[in-house]
Amino acid sequence: MVCRMQTVEQALRTLVTEGTQDGSLRPGSKLPTERALVAQLAAPRSAVRRALEVLERDGVVIRHVGRGTFLTDVAVAQVDGAPADTSPAEIMQVRLLLEPQVAAQAARVATQADLDRVVECLAGGAVSDDFEGFESWDAKLHRAIAKATHNGLLMNMFDVVNTARALPVWGSLKRRVSTPERRRCYHDEHTAIVDALRDRDPDGAAYAMRHHLEHVSDNLLGRH
């Protein structure tokens, strides 16, 4: 069952993924008509329809007689979701690149309500001394800081990283290096970040965040 008979379906899938990647296709976008795809892919209509049926069964597209074929949000979710092979090193590289800037922006524009939510997460991390609980509050804290930027797109990207953090490889790695002592240390670093946010100190927040993430990165991946 490894024949080349899937070429049309593959061509369609790459067409969809490329379209969503370069932004020309979004959820709800109309795909070319079946007859247009026949010409475009130089394939018989029956093959195009067979491929479209698979995509429809996968929930990637939805078809309507007289209207056309449309992308669902599943399509972009499949593309946007973190790839399964994302390595912890990649994740930490992105976090180090992104989160200090996020913290700086949060220090500038956070409201009191934002800060309250952040502090709440900090307190939650303080009282939970087991791995699961601390990890949960840690994720919530970092997300609350991102939310405090009031930049929806930034939040969106932050969530992409967070989905990567939910990958099994990440969990097992973090569980292996997590100790009560390190969690206390992380909590202190969290406190330093939150203090900078409360002081409305963008540079301080960015520095504290970078220091914290470098510490995390060192623990996870070993010192470079």
Next chain:
Amino acid sequence: MVCRMQTVEQALRTLVTEGTQDGSLRPGSKLPTERALVAQLAAPRSAVRRALEVLERDGVVIRHVGRGTFLTDVAVAQVDGAPADTSPAEIMQVRLLLEPQVAAQAARVATQADLDRVVECLAGGAVSDDFEGFESWDAKLHRAIAKATHNGLLMNMFDVVNTARALPVWGSLKRRVSTPERRRCYHDEHTAIVDALRDRDPDGAAYAMRHHLEHVSDNLLGRH
């Protein structure tokens, strides 16, 4: 029957929100006539009417035969209260935050094949002098640079931004400020970035990218 939003309805909504934001539209203001919208949006009148029916059902507009279509006060309330959709300002903020670092990393780890792809996009932008073509090559160029980092997660986050860039607000805004002269200028800046990549100069690439994006941001949003 959960059809996704039609392009026309989205275009109308952005037209309303932009109008209320820049003050040209207020509660009670008269919208363009259906026939004017047909010309403005290059859409069939049936689609315009379908979109207007939705807006009327939402209470955003009220329609009178022989008089026209008028904004209600609900419209501005929705604009003020609703969570702001990703605005061009947000997008540029994120791009300014992300892409210089991406360029620096690309300068460090790009392969010759990566650079070849980037140069190809640069050449494509040079020969296409219309808005659509240049915009397409521009997106491809920035994405090729992101790809050169060999960090899949970074690529994914980049695609999240690109998806936002495909929003109609962004398109109309960019179309408004795009001129042949500016496109030539952008091309020169692109060339500077690519040169830095070829020189394996991370700082230079980051600087060139930041300079380019600040230029784009200034053109789009006005100088701050």
Next chain:
DNA sequence: TGGTTCAATTGGTTCAGATTGGTTCGTCAA
């Protein structure tokens, strides 16, 4: 001044023709 008329404008409606996904069927190669 006040009223009437009438053409232009605007949202609402209808309908024939084009478009589009879905289906059937004859042909042909493996």
Next chain:
DNA sequence: TTGACGAACCAATCTGAACCAATTGAACCA
């Protein structure tokens, strides 16, 4: 025989244009 291919056809939907009815406002006149 089996399966794919292509063409014709079907039904749902969209499109564009003409037409309808409500409204407006300017022109006109007593």
